[in-house]
Structure formats: C-alpha cells, structure tokens
C-alpha cells in the first residue's frame with residue numbers, strides 16, 4: 001500500500017481489501033490496487049470498478065470461497081488519518097449495498113506523515129438497527145500483523 005501511495009503522491013490512490021472474518025477480527029490477506037482505469041486526484045479517487053470486481057471473483061474462486069471482499073483502502077497524501085465526510089458516506093454505501101455482502105466494511109487509510117512515511121489506520125463501520133436508513137457507528141480498529149496458523 002505504501003509503495004502505491006508513494007507512487008501516486010500527491011494524488012490519492014487506493015483499492016480494496018480481501019480476506020476473511022474471524023469473529024470480530026478482519027483478516028486482510030490480499031490488497032488490490034485501484035486498477036488501470038482508475039481516476040486519481042489530490043482530493044479523491046475513483047477505482048476501476050470492473051478490475052476490482054474481477055479481482056474479488058478470482059480470489060473467491062481460487063480460495064473456494066474463503067477469501068471475500070472486506071472493504072476499501074486509500075491514501076491521504078495530506079496526512080489526515082481521520083475519515084472525511086465522503087469516506088463516511090463510502091462506508092455507509094458499502095454497508096448498505098446488498099450486492100457487496102459486506103454489512104461491516106473496513107476502511108484502511110494510509111496517511112502520509114511529516115517525514116514522508118505512510119501510516120496505516122483502520123476503521124470499521126456498522127449500520128444500526130434501522131439498516132441503511134439508520135445511524136452508522138464508525139470505530140477505529142487495532143491493526144496487527146497476521147500470523148498464519150502453523
């Protein structure tokens with residue numbers, strides 16, 4: 001992610017997170033980039049949707065259904081680790097989209113620090129009882145490297 005973020009600085013870039021859920025844990029096993037038709041600006045980016053749908057399908061099939069879409073990631077070259085209003089709307093849209101099969105999406109921000117290092121910060125969204133019309137709770141998640149079971 002840091003490599004891709006650096007490559008596209010000062011524009012934002014991003015993509016999707018693939019993996020599985022283990023109870024309340026989100027285990028990211030694969031990071032997919034924005035794709036060849038993505039549009040990147042300094043204030044946002046629009047991923048190559050077809051490229052990403054294909055990546056999800058391929059990972060799902062190759063893993064016999066174990067690897068799924070978990071959410072999105074993108075860079076904040078301006079350094080903010082917080083979610084923008086648009087980021088919150090994105091989370092809400094994913095959570096409410098039936099075809100995403102992702103009611104509790106993750107959003108990983110890689111924020112550029114002053115020394116030019118990219119710092120990952122993870123957020124998850126969860127819709128309340130009213131579903132897509134209700135409030136959405138956004139919480140910051142703890143990140144740690146995943147050690148595959150031996």
Ligand SMILES: [Zn+2]
Pocket residue numbers: 074075076083084087
């Ligand atoms: Zn953002």
